[in-house]
Amino acid sequence: MQSPTADPLDLVREDLREFAGYRSARSERLDGGIWLNANESPWCNPSDPDARLRRYPDPQPEALRALLSDMYRCRPGELLAGRGSDEGIDLLVRALCRPGQDAVLVTSPTFGMYAISARLHGARVVDVPLHDTPQGFQCDFDAVADAAEANAVKLVFLCSPGNPSGTLLPIESIAALAQRLEGRAVVVVDEAYLDYAQAPSATSLLDMQRNIAVLRTLSKAHALAAARIGAVIADAGLIAVLQRCQAPYPLPGPCVELAVAALAQPVRAGSAAHIQTTLDERERLHAMLASSPLVRCAYPSRANFVLARLKEPQDAFDRLLAAGIVVRDLRSSERLGDALRISVGTPEQNRAVAAVLGSDGVSA
Structure with a gap:
């Protein structure tokens, strides 16, 4: 070039x-x-x-x-x-x-x-x-x-x-x-x-x-x-x-x-550790969503969230909200009428998502 x-x-x-x-x-x-x-x-x-x-x-x-x-x-x-x-x-x-x-x-x-x-x-x-x-x-x-x-x-x-x-x-x-x-x-x-x-x-x-x-x-x-x-x-x-x-x-x-x-370098080192934990949890969250009977499709992600298409998006959104879990509802977006975006949380928060969506045991 x-x-x-x-x-x-x-x-x-x-x-x-x-x-x-x-x-x-x-x-x-x-x-x-x-x-x-x-x-x-x-x-x-x-x-x-x-x-x-x-x-x-x-x-x-x-x-x-x-x-x-x-x-x-x-x-x-x-x-x-x-x-x-x-x-x-x-x-x-x-x-x-x-x-x-x-x-x-x-x-x-x-x-x-x-x-x-x-x-x-x-x-x-x-x-x-x-x-x-x-x-x-x-x-x-x-x-x-x-x-x-x-x-x-x-x-x-x-x-x-x-x-x-x-x-x-x-x-x-x-x-x-x-x-x-x-x-x-x-x-x-x-x-x-x-x-x-x-x-x-x-x-x-x-x-x-x-x-x-x-x-x-x-x-x-x-x-x-x-x-x-x-x-x-x-x-x-x-x-x-x-x-x-x-x-x-x-x-x-x-x-x-x-x-x-x-x-500062010591603080950045702590951020790096949190990034690695997020990467590990991202793979767990993706696997959980991909195996859930409520999920039509979970897209691979290189960010700190997972985009998923739901079979019954309103029902899934309502279930999560009833459990106190707020996710991003993308259904008003063109081409994403059945989609939710779920940020990667702490291990405990991700397990809570798994418990709501029913992941066939992957949450463990």
């Missing part, structure tokens, strides 16, 4: 390529002992005696950015920290898609925020559905490329592992798609669940394919969903554009402190 020549900045909305964005008080790298440039209160809130909350936070904290770039194996300038993966999706659509003209491509069934962000920004949504096979949902990359070329698609959203499919996409196919769409579209790989797949990240392709962007989050494997910390990893020039489109203070200080503490 040859090194690409196309600059992804050429895909950015022309009116935003030189857009300076808002320069907040914290954007100015100034030193001083008396800070009177941000109209903050000179007194602490009585509930905050340590003065942790009085000042506006750093828009892109260097310590967090360094830890994330080290973990995701990219350069700090290639990473933008934000509010979960959702903000990254929104920023990409906002920066690249001209309302009423450009489109994004999705592969259903997939994460709903891609299409929602597109519609909120006036971009069309092109859907190239995944193929439902006995081996799981599969992506037709040639069909994706054809549709992207024919429909003025600026962003191709690929979820790997997929939500709710659980399918891991071949990294070689992602690279080939990005190469074919070079100069036309950015291929966005949402890797929210990649920690559970133990597979190479698409960040490894960035040096060869500048039209790839990767989404990561601390909400899943690092158990920080409430902190809302995620990242976009992409070409440094594109990252700079996204940062200029971002809100002035996207990362609350206490959330950043939690994330920095969670990324």
Whole structure:
């Protein structure tokens, strides 16, 4: 594969390529002992005696950015920290898609925020559905490329592992798609669940394919969903554009402190142990569902959940809810009218699911 020549900045909305964005008080790298440039209160809130909350936070904290770039194996300038993966999706659509003209491509069934962000920004949504096979949902990359070329698609959203499919996409196919769409579209790989797949990240392709962007989050494997910390990893020039489109203070200080503490090596070792337990339990949950007389089909998964089609989905959902077990009801989704998505819980929680669905003894 040859090194690409196309600059992804050429895909950015022309009116935003030189857009300076808002320069907040914290954007100015100034030193001083008396800070009177941000109209903050000179007194602490009585509930905050340590003065942790009085000042506006750093828009892109260097310590967090360094830890994330080290973990995701990219350069700090290639990473933008934000509010979960959702903000990254929104920023990409906002920066690249001209309302009423450009489109994004999705592969259903997939994460709903891609299409929602597109519609909120006036971009069309092109859907190239995944193929439902006995081996799981599969992506037709040639069909994706054809549709992207024919429909003025600026962003191709690929979820790997997929939500709710659980399918891991071949990294070689992602690279080939990005190469074919070079100069036309950015291929966005949402890797929210990649920690559970133990597979190479698409960040490894960035040096060869500048039209790839990767989404990561601390909400899943690092158990920080409430902190809302995620990242976009992409070409440094594109990252700079996204940062200029971002809100002035996207990362609350206490959330950043939690994330920095969670990324310390001893804590990350504990997260790794929980990931391994989740992988073991995922196989048990899948086997249980596959053997249940109530289940029509349980799809293989590389994420921390299992997608299952039920013979009587309402009855199964009601049984689980009566036992105090809440799962994701996907029956309102097109092509998933009989499906539930069940997250992998603790061993005890998974046994409770098995007890409700009647797994022919596999729950033990």
